[in-house]
Amino acid sequence: ExxxxxxxxxxxxxxxxxxxxxxxxxQGVNSNLAWYQQKPGQAPRLLxxxxxxxxxxxxxxxxxxxxxxxxxxxISSLQSEDFADYFCQQYESWPWTFGLGTKVEIK
Amino acid sequence: xxxxxxxxxxxxxPGESLRLSCAASGFTFxxxxxxxxxxxxxTGLEWVSSIGGNDGKTYYSDSVKGRFTISRDNSKNTLSLxxxxxxxxxxxxxxxxxxxxxxxxxxxxxxGTPVTVSS
Numbered sequence: 439e440x441x442x443x444x445x446x447x448x449x450x451x452x453x454x455x456x457x458x459x460x461x462x463x464x465q466g467v468n469s470n471l472a473w474y475q476q477k478p479g480q481a482p483r484l485l486x487x488x489x490x491x492x493x494x495x496x497x498x499x500x501x502x503x504x505x506x507x508x509x510x511x512x513i514s515s516l517q518s519e520d521f522a523d524y525f526c527q528q529y530e531s532w533p534w535t536f537g538l539g540t541k542v543e544i545k
Numbered sequence: 546x547x548x549x550x551x552x553x554x555x556x557x558x559p560g561e562s563l564r565l566s567c568a569a570s571g572f573t574f575x576x577x578x579x580x581x582x583x584x585x586x587x588t589g590l591e592w593v594s595s596i597g598g599n600d601g602k603t604y605y606s607d608s609v610k611g612r613f614t615i616s617r618d619n620s621k622n623t624l625s626l627x628x629x630x631x632x633x634x635x636x637x638x639x640x641x642x643x644x645x646x647x648x649x650x651x652x653x654x655x656x657g658t659p660v661t662v663s664s
Contacts, residue, residue: 482590488650494652527590527650527651536590
C-alpha cells in the first residue's frame, strides 16, 4: 500500500497570503495524484488531478506541481473561502490512498 | 447538472447489514467508474470500493473485502453498496463519487450519508 504523507498538519496563513502544501508518496505514483478541498459538513471537492490539472471551475490561484513521489499544492492568494482542509490522493495503484490532510487556517 | 443523490445509512448494531444507494443524473452513467469513500468522525478519507463503468470490474479495500459488495445498474443509473457484518470501525460518513478514467480524480461527490454501528 502506498502511504501518502502530507505536511504541515496545520498551516496558518493571512488572507491574501500564499499557502504551500506538500504531499509525499512512499512509492512513485507518476502523475496519478489528486488534491481535494473539504469544508466542515461538506463533501470533498476536486481541485487538481493529474498532479497539475485544475478541475472544472477551480480558480487559477490553485496550482499543483510534482510527479513521482513529491507533490505541492499552492494557493497563491488566499481568499476567505479557501480556509479548509486539503487532502491528496494517489490513484496509481490499488488500494487508492489519501493523505491525512492539511488544515489551512486564518492567521 | 451532475448530481449524485445518496440514500440509506443509519444506525445499526454490530453484525447487522445495511445498503447504501447513490442515484446519478446529468451524465452518461455507464461512462464512469463509480466509487465509495468513507470518513470516520474527525478523521481523513478512506477509499472503500470501486466498480468499472461498463466492465463492472470491482475493487475493495482490505478492511471491507468479503463483507461489502459494490454493484451498479446502468439501466437505472444507480450505484449500491451492500454492507454486511458491520463493525464499530465501519462507523463513518460514506460518499459516492464518480471517476472518468485512469488519469482523473474523483470529480463529483454525493452529499454523504452517515452510518453508525453501535450496540
